Amino acid sequence: MARHYLEHLFSPKSIAVFGASELPDSVGARIYQNLLDGGFQGPIYPINPKYQRIRDQVCFASIGEVKEHVDLAVIATPAATVPSIIRACGQEGVKAAIVISAGFGEQEGDGRMLERALLEEGRRYGLRILGPNCLGLMRPSVGLNATFSNNVAEPGSLALVSQSGALCTAILDWASAHRIGFSTMVSLGAGADVTFGDILDYLALDPETRSILMYVEGVRDARRFMSGLRAAARMKPVIVIKAGRHAEGSRAAMSHTGALVGSDDVFDAALQRAGVVRATTIEQLFAAAQLLATQHRVRGNRLAIITNAGGPGVMATDRAVEQGIQLAELGAATFDKLNAILPKQWSHNNPVDILGDATPERYGAAVEICLGDENVDGALVLLTPQAMTDPTKAAEAVIRAAEPSDKPVLACWLGKTQVQEGRDLFARHQIPTFSNPESAIEAFGYLTEYHRNQQILMQVPGPLSSHRPPDLTGARLIIEGALAERRTLLSSLETRAVLRAFDIPVPPALNAHSPNEALSAAEYLGFPVALKILSPDITHKSDVDGVRLNINNAQTVRNAYNDLVAAVHARRPDARIEGVTVEKMYRNRNGRELLVGVVDDPIFGPVVSFGAGGTAAEILRDRTVALPPLNEHIAQTRINETRVARLLGPFRNLPPVNRDAIVHVLLRLSEMVCELPEIKELDINPLVADDQGVLALDARIIVHEPQPGLRRYGHMAVHPYPSHLVRQYQLADGTNITIRPIRPEDAALEQRFVKQLSPEARFFRFMNALQELSQDMLIRLTQLDYDRELALVAVIDSGVEEIELGVARYFTNPDGETAEFAVVVADEWQRRGLGTRLMSCLFDAAREKGLKSFRGEILADNVKMLGLMRRLNFTCHTKTDDPTIVIAEKPL
DSSP, rough: OOOOOTHHHHSSSSSETTTTTTTTTHHHHHHHHHHHHHTOOOOOEEEOOTSEETTTTEOOGGGOOOOOOSSSSEEEEEEHHHHHHHHHHHHOOOOEEEEOOOOOOOOOOOOHHHHHHHHHHHHTOOOOOEEESOOOOOOGGGGGEOOOOSSSOOOOEEEEESOOHHHHHHHHHHHHHTTTOOEEEEEETSSSOOOOOHHHHHHHHOOTTTEEEEEEBBSSHHHHHHHHHHHHHHHHHHHEESSSSSSHHHHHHHHHHHOOOOHHHHHHHHHHHHHOOEEHHHHHHHHHHHTTTTOOSSSSOOEEESSSSSSHHHHHHHHHHHTTTTOOOOOOOHHHHHHSHHHHOSSSSSSSSSSTTOHHHHHHHHHHHHHOOOOOOOEEEOOOOTTOOOHHHHHHHHHHHHHHOSOOEEEEESSSSSTHHHHHHHHHOOOOEEEEEEEEHHHHHHHHHHHHHOOOOOOOOOSSOOOOOOOOHHHHHHHHHHHHHOOOOOOOHHHHHHHHHHTOOOOEEEEEESSSHHHHHHHOOOOEOOOOOEOOOOSSGGGGGEEEEEEHHHHHHHHHHHHHHHHHHHHHHHHSOOOEEEEEEEOOOTTTEEEEEEEEEEETTEEEEEEOOOHHHHHHEEEEOOOOSOHHHHHHHHHHHHGGGGGGBBHHHHHHOOOOHHHHHHHHHHHHHHHTTTEEEEEEEEEESSOOEEEEOOOOEEEOOTTTTOOTTOSSOOOOOGGGGEEEEEEEEOEEEEEEEGGGGGHHHHHHHHHHSSSHHHHHHHHHOOSSOOOHHHHHHHSSTTTTTEEEEEEOOOOOSSSEEEEEEEEEOOEEEEEEEEEEEEEGGGTTTTHHHHHHHHHHHHHHHOOOEEEEEEETOOOOHHHHHHHHHHEEEEETTEEEEEEEEEEE
């Protein structure tokens, strides 16, 4: 219920400008002038000991001379002076600062030390810092322009968050020419304190912001980044441009911001998991924002194209194929209706060519018919200004046809002068319009990508799948044993044992340390067999000619052993060779070679990969990655994004593979990385899949010591659903209840619960007289980031559906040590010990997260709740500035 912790940054009542100046070319002078020109309604205090007055305003030598309270400090002084300024601001109660100055963490040596000092002073006084080395912040609705930019953002509903100040100015300039306005413009700069996660957390609930645009160069804290990104994307569309898509760009981005840059395909996977859309150019950024702001959503990617000329239809079709967008297969009834209203010469296919003499009425009817087809998810309408064309009236007809439908319609009126009025009509009626077919197709791709990624965002897998529980204890003991011996590469026997502990099929194998042992192992396993070099120093056996396949008889086993060892020794004379591993050969001709694995990204932590396998896997580079935890939906989605997925179905004389078995392996790998932070790398190549199942023919596992003090799942960018917190209890009257973390699919359950509360209970919980929860509130209360917040619901199963009896929740404060809490119990279930039980479970979960105290605000006349707080040993005292509120606090 309290103000957001960044409210002083975004909506300050007063501002102090350090480094304000009369020098026309100075940064401080420009910032001060921009604040004056922006129309900010509160006082603006220039601070500079060199001046007594600036622009006819009194100038102060220090913040201590300002007798009024200051919310926000804007600092444009040399880097060496900034830590002491932050200290002085903190002592005067300032709660936010924008540090424009450069010379901190983006530089080595003294810059890093200054940044640490800056952060220490900010944390000491609870003062949040934007920057350093940033352009600043604009908030047009309150007249706030705390930047040194020559460009001014027009008021609007888009928020722009960028690590590059220069790109902010370029985007503002582009947007001004296209009459696009902003709710907020934030330049993060180095992001030493306030990061993407903090800004996104604020914008998620900002009523002025409808869509969020982001320019990302690097990420310092993946968990905070993903937390804020997922919170925002649940509430409103988020579109991201990321620099450094290639290695050279990544190096440049890192030197620019000081932030770390991970693998680009891992970053893609992170965006998909967060439910956001990625663009590659500024034009695409705004096109995606324009389209997603219309609130039209697709249920698939089947597009109908209506055109009055064949050429543009072909161009659109080509781009659709390249983008993976499917041209809708129109139904028989749709063809009948089109035949009835179109000339005989129409294309009789999709694209629907309604011919060059198309009237506005023909346009409107064709669009209406296509939108009515259940096989169509959206429509692109193309027009070229021909001799008999009326572009404006055709636009009016398309608008009328599109209005009753909930399917998106995109318009592309090609040309300039003749079609401009039609384009303006589309813009006024919120129908996205584009100047060429390719851009329109790309924009529709954003809609389908957004739909797919939003579905992924809604997935909340737990750390363990629904399959047979793995032998976690056995796997941990094997890994701990290797680490105790100071080994990071598991032996082939250890690797197979860990895979078997997670129910991943491996072929029978035996280690042999001499030619005779190899012969005995082959006879025991049965021919044909494969021999693979056994060495703790060799990870990729094929690279050193360390594999012999299809050994069919006893006579060749010993020769193969000696030849294999000699060949590897010649290539790697330094390697310790312990012998060979003898494996039963895989013989099914229907097998397809795949690669699955785990890699530890430097930013986002462990990721699970899937793609084409075999010796050419690194050359083909056909792979996709996913951030764990996974479930079947995420696994199937990622498989479908690879080229090798097309080989998994039936083709030629091969039957389809058992895809469920592949999904099973991916889910098992997800379990491994969730529960075993020691795993650094894991490759299964090849994983052979056929109609019978899968078999891990070769694998390697590299382990490392996890970071000291790492909390459970702290190594992952996405926190799993905390299924270990699910508990069964029995109340004193014998009622059996379940207390579990809330899930996104509990939205209807939560809405029913709130509706059934008495008006008094609703008022005490929400401090207003709401009748039901808004959609935004439902999202906020049920779609959680389990790392920083938790809601535990108490439910009983009525036999038909679950009934919610009560809910307790906490939200971690930015300090990471304290949390705000709330609890409410259904009226008829009060005084039965349920509130105490819920709070006890919440305490346990918070302690596991390392939280140190709870704090909550309670209305003074909520006698029942205050009684519960005292029974739970909370300290209660009246709020200093509001006697109607009682503050309840408890150390954990």
